[in-house]
Amino acid sequence: MKLYDITLLTESRYERPVNPDWYKQNILTEDRLLQEALERRGVNVARVDWARTDFDWRSTSIALFRTTWDYSHRAAEFSAWLDKVSLQTELVNPLALIRWNMDKHYLHDLEARGVHSVPTLFLEPGETATLRELHTRTGWIHTVLKPAVSGGARHTYRLNPENLEAHEAIFRQLVASESMLLQPFQENILTQGEKALMVLGGQFTHAVLKRAKPGDFRVQDDFGGAVYAYNPTKEEIDFAELAFAVCDPSPLYGRVDLVADNEGRLAVVELELIEPELWFRYYPPSADVLADSLLALF
Numbered sequence: 001m002k003l004y005d006i007t008l009l010t011e012s013r014y015e016r017p018v019n020p021d022w023y024k025q026n027i028l029t030e031d032r033l034l035q036e037a038l039e040r041r042g043v044n045v046a047r048v049d050w051a052r053t054d055f056d057w058r059s060t061s062i063a064l065f066r067t068t069w070d071y072s073h074r075a076a077e078f079s080a081w082l083d084k085v086s087l088q089t090e091l092v093n094p095l096a097l098i099r100w101n102m103d104k105h106y107l108h109d110l111e112a113r114g115v116h117s118v119p120t121l122f123l124e125p126g127e128t129a130t131l132r133e134l135h136t137r138t139g140w141i142h143t144v145l146k147p148a149v150s151g152g153a154r155h156t157y158r159l160n161p162e163n164l165e166a167h168e169a170i171f172r173q174l175v176a177s178e179s180m181l182l183q184p185f186q187e188n189i190l191t192q193g194e195k196a197l198m199v200l201g202g203q204f205t206h207a208v209l210k211r212a213k214p215g216d217f218r219v220q221d222d223f224g225g226a227v228y229a230y231n232p233t234k235e236e237i238d239f240a241e242l243a244f245a246v247c248d249p250s251p252l253y254g255r256v257d258l259v260a261d262n263e264g265r266l267a268v269v270e271l272e273l274i275e276p277e278l279w280f281r282y283y284p285p286s287a288d289v290l291a292d293s294l295l296a297l298f
Helices: 022-039 071-085 095-102 106-112 131-138 164-175 188-192 234-245 285-295
Strands: 004-010 045-049 060-065 090-092 121-123 143-147 157-159 180-184 194-200 203-211 226-230 253-260 266-272
Touching (some): 022 045, 022 285, 071 095, 095 106, 121 131, 131 143, 194 285, 203 285, 234 253, 234 266
Parallel strands (some): 004 045, 060 090
Antiparallel strands (some): 121 180, 143 157, 194 253, 253 266
8 A cells, every 4th residue: 555645746945945935835835725635535645855865656656746847957867767756656747748748849749730839940959050040041030049948937038139149159058958949039928928728637727817027028927927817718728728639648737828929829838747837826626626637547
């Protein structure tokens, strides 16, 4: 018999924070809502830093990714950990899905499967073209540059004809060792924001609207962005559910971040299947939806 039915995966900064600030308190609140929903169903729950070396992963039936937000800074270590732990317990979402979703090359896969995504040019290690040459080649004027494996807006830069040379050195440094992507800047992010739709157990549950602070384009709250409850259109809900439906294997839970692109079409910005913030606090019944979906795995 396993000691735990489900272990919620976090990282060291959030496992047992002392005097948590508002940001960490939100994380604790989110995990508490899910943990309480599971415990009401008789599930034994632990909450552990994924990188802890003193935890026996054979002691839990399921390891559920929640706030492993440092994985993109420790990609090689995280990948090795996945190999090891997947042999000792069941990962949710599944290992194949985690590996696919870690790298934003998945945007091309979504496009090929009929789910429109923000146009993306992938730049592989060893790319020799300069940023100005790449902009001339694509015809894009205002763009965003970021790593293919990233989170929390790590090394995310908004580019324009006036600042390309200023970013050339950091671009050369990054693309020497990791894949990068270049995308046309989506102007509607500034006026309409970015919509995040939660899909749990295969169905839409709730949504939020993320807006950047004045003068910025990054919508993450750790960069001053604001989050609001949002009532999506049927078209947006159908689009988010389709994005999940084309994944193989099927995700148990996750989030679709979308915008109206520069042509006015709905487009995936990111599909978050590894460690999505799910904003249970904006719609607490959604924690019960995920808990029921997890219970069905036993």
